[in-house]
Every structure is written in structure tokens, then in C-alpha cells.
Amino acid sequence: MTALAELLARRIAATGPITVAEYMVECLLHPAHGYYSTRDPFGVQGDFTTAPEISQMFGELAGLCLAGAWLDQGRPDGITLAEIGPGRGTLMADILRATRGVPGFHAALSVHLIEASPLLRARQQETLARFDVHWAESVTALPEAPLYLIANEFFDALPIRQFLRDANGWRERVVGLDGAALAFGLSAPAPLAALAHRLADTKPGDLVETCTAAQPIMAEIAGRIARHGGAALVIDYGDWHSLGDTLQALSQHGHIAPLARPGESDLTAHVDFEALALAAPEVAHSRLTPQGIWLERLGIAARAETLAQNLTGAALTSHLAAHRRLTHPSEMGSVFKAMAFHPKGTLPPPGFAA
Ligand code: SAH
Numbered sequence: 001m002t003a004l005a006e007l008l009a010r011r012i013a014a015t016g017p018i019t020v021a022e023y024m025v026e027c028l029l030h031p032a033h034g035y036y037s038t039r040d041p042f043g044v045q046g047d048f049t050t051a052p053e054i055s056q057m058f059g060e061l062a063g064l065c066l067a068g069a070w071l072d073q074g075r076p077d078g079i080t081l082a083e084i085g086p087g088r089g090t091l092m093a094d095i096l097r098a099t100r101g102v103p104g105f106h107a108a109l110s111v112h113l114i115e116a117s118p119l120l121r122a123r124q125q126e127t128l129a130r131f132d133v134h135w136a137e138s139v140t141a142l143p144e145a146p147l148y149l150i151a152n153e154f155f156d157a158l159p160i161r162q163f164l165r166d167a168n169g170w171r172e173r174v175v176g177l178d179g180a181a182l183a184f185g186l187s188a189p190a191p192l193a194a195l196a197h198r199l200a201d202t203k204p205g206d207l208v209e210t211c212t213a214a215q216p217i218m219a220e221i222a223g224r225i226a227r228h229g230g231a232a233l234v235i236d237y238g239d240w241h242s243l244g245d246t247l248q249a250l251s252q253h254g255h256i257a258p259l260a261r262p263g264e265s266d267l268t269a270h271v272d273f274e275a276l277a278l279a280a281p282e283v284a285h286s287r288l289t290p291q292g293i294w295l296e297r298l299g300i301a302a303r304a305e306t307l308a309q310n311l312t313g314a315a316l317t318s319h320l321a322a323h324r325r326l327t328h329p330s331e332m333g334s335v336f337k338a339m340a341f342h343p344k345g346t347l348p349p350p351g352f353a354a
Contacts, residue, residue: 004033004263005182008175017176017185020247021159021212024267028157029116033263036117036157042088047266048250050153051235051291051332052091055322057307058152059094061298061351062233066095066148067102069231069342069349075104076229079146082112084139084217085154087120089113089127095150096131112136112143139220147230149221155276156236156268158213162245163195165206170195173207175259182259207245209269215279222280222341231349232341238271239337240288246270273339286340286352292333295326297351 001009008026012018018026028035041047051058070079083092092111099105111133115121121135136142162173169189176185198208221232238246249258251265258267277285304323311319327333340352348354 001181002033002261002264004030005261007033008262009177009180009182012175012177012182017174017187019161020173020175021161023175023262024159024269027262027265027267028159030263034117035263035266037119038263040088040120040123041266047252049253050087050091051326051336052094052152053088054325054332055319056094056097057300057303057323058295058326059091060098060303061295061300062091062150062152062235063095063098064102065233065298065340065350066150066231067099067105069340070105070108070146070148071102072347072349073146073229073231073343075108076146077108079109079148079230080112080143080224081109082114082142082147082149084114084149084151085157086113086115086124087153089124091150091152092124092133093127096128109148110134110143114139114142139217142220142224144224144228146228147221147224147232149230149232150235151232152235153268154236155211155214155234155271156238157266158211158217160209160211160247160269162207162209162247163192165198165202165208166204182262184259201241202243206243209242209246209272211269211272211275214271214276218276218279222283225341225343226282229343229346233338233349234271234273234276234341235291235336235338236271237335237337238273240272241274242270242272271337273337276339280341282344283341284344284346284348284354286342286348286354289338289352290329290334291336291338292327292329294338294351300327 031037042053086092114136163170166189169191171186171189174185174187175182246269247258249256249265249267256265273288325331340349342348
């Protein structure tokens, strides 16, 4: 049993079952035992590898996409370049390196990162030591200015609640106890106004997920883009309109049961992009685009070829594998999706279709 499992079991014994969302928050961000609070989970040694950690090409192309949107919008001054959930800071470092050559872009921007984990904040500080970077507690603290923002594998880390439909309404999936061990259970059925719109596309026995934390975050981002201009790129695994249980735990690059090692495995859920779009009605959004197609439209093949020219042996083999991993439909190319938010009446950023 992990230290956090013992704490949670005691709490549940005292005050009753907790929601899946409460369980996720404790597992990911508990100050002493939370997954992101206590470790740097990325890379070969860690539990999972994100796209920017696989290849510099991801951040370079994402950076050029954001800079392209900035050029299309008439090169506004005093802009915010922001990332939510920046991990090791690798993605922002690649974005800044790739956009150095875009005339006026760096002079126009200030960099803002939103990170919940003090440990990862310190890591980002190291990676981005050469730049003047501001850390914000939440998106509400971002300046009222044109906002060019990226969120890669951020929304999947936000807590979700799960509801099982039955004949008499919805039963929430909760984490309770089976003896001393954590176990899933179901609350009593209740009609739920917030899920009324899911009655039409579900039947008894179906499970739906909601991510209430995503809505206010998306709304803050969209508000700035609607008022001042900018663009937000959201990249994550998920789909338009989610259905079914997508809660998953990763440890050392493999799946484990979500209740098996609380605090010591990463917990995520697929992102419901429709819900993000519904939270941002004052801006336009692009079509939901498979990551592989988005990167191909941005020119990953040509960039990969250029980089390959300087590589031989094992470095070349791993570069070719990284290109494939980011784009191939059987790897990250189609499970991961990208979507852009931009002001109404403007073009979607490069690589996206309206
Ligand atoms: N974007 C990075 C890292 C993705 S992992 C990359 O692509 O490599 C998720 C990141 O979100 C981590 O940095 C984690 O600490 C952060 N995070 C998780 N929940 C958060 C929250 N509620 N607020 C801010 N950051 C959060």
C-alpha cells in the first residue's frame, strides 16, 4: 500500500467514499504524496514520454504555428506567450528557439507558465534560465492582453467525475473501501441536471465523464482571445464527445489499475474536446485534427529530413523513430488530437482547418 493509499483509506473510513475527481486531485497534487508534487515523471527513466520529450520537432512546429497566427493577426504588441502544464519546460524552450527568427515576435512577447507542482516549476526554471519567465498560479492571473497559449497533455491531468446511467438516473462512480483496500463503488441514483444533455446519446449501462475543472480554465483563455486576439492550441488524447470509462493509470510506461498505486502512478482521462468548445462560445474553434495530420501540414517531413542530414548511426535511427512516433496513426498520430481556438472572423492558425 502506498503512503497516500493509507491516508485515503483512513479518510474514507471516517467520512465515506470520495468521488473519482477527489481521488485524482489527491493522487496528482497532494502536497506531500502527489504524483506531480513529488517527482519529474517524464522520459525513459520516468513513467511516460510526452511529444516534446520525444523530439524537438514538436515544439518547433507548435511555435511556428503560434507565430504564424500572430503574423496573420497583424503582429500585435505586448502579447502573452503562455503554456499551461509545462512539464520540464522542454516545449516552451523549443517554441522560443524556433521562433527566434520570426522578426519582432520575441520583442512583442512575455512568457507566462502555469504550473501546479513546485518541483516542476524549479525544473522549468532551469530549462528556461536564459529567458524572462513569469509563473502564474492560474489562468485568471494571466495579463489582459493578446494570448498565444499552448496546452499539451494538460487537460487530461484534470480531475474527472464518472457517472453510470441506470434506469432511475445517474449513479456516480466513487472510491470507497473493500475491507482495508480502496475499491470502486456507486452512489445512489439521482437525476442530474448537468447530464440532461447526455440522455439522448446514452442508454442504461453507459458511463459518461465530466471534467468541471476544464470549463473555467477554457473560459478564461477564450475570454482573453475574444477581447484581445491570440490563439490557443490544445493537444491531447481524446475525442469529440466522450463516452465510456477512460480513466487510466500509467507507471513505468505501462498501464496499471487506477487504484493500485495512488500517488505513484500518473492518472489521466481522455479529453472531451466538445466540452472545451462548449466552454468557449465567444471564440471560433478549428476542426479537431489528428496530431499526425496537423504536424504533416506544418511541414514535419521536411523538418525531419533537414535534421536527419546531420545525424548518423543510433542518433539517426532514434530520430526516424521519433518522427514515426509523433505522426503514425498506430502510434501518437491519431489517438492524439489538436484543436485551435481563435477570434471569431479570423483564420485558424496554420495546420488547422475551420
Ligand atoms: N506539457 C508538458 C507536460 C505535460 S504533463 C509536455 O508536453 O511535456 C502535465 C503537466 O501539467 C505537468 O507539468 C503537471 O504538473 C501540470 N499540472 C497538472 N495539473 C495541473 C493544474 N491543475 N494546474 C497547473 N498545472 C497542472
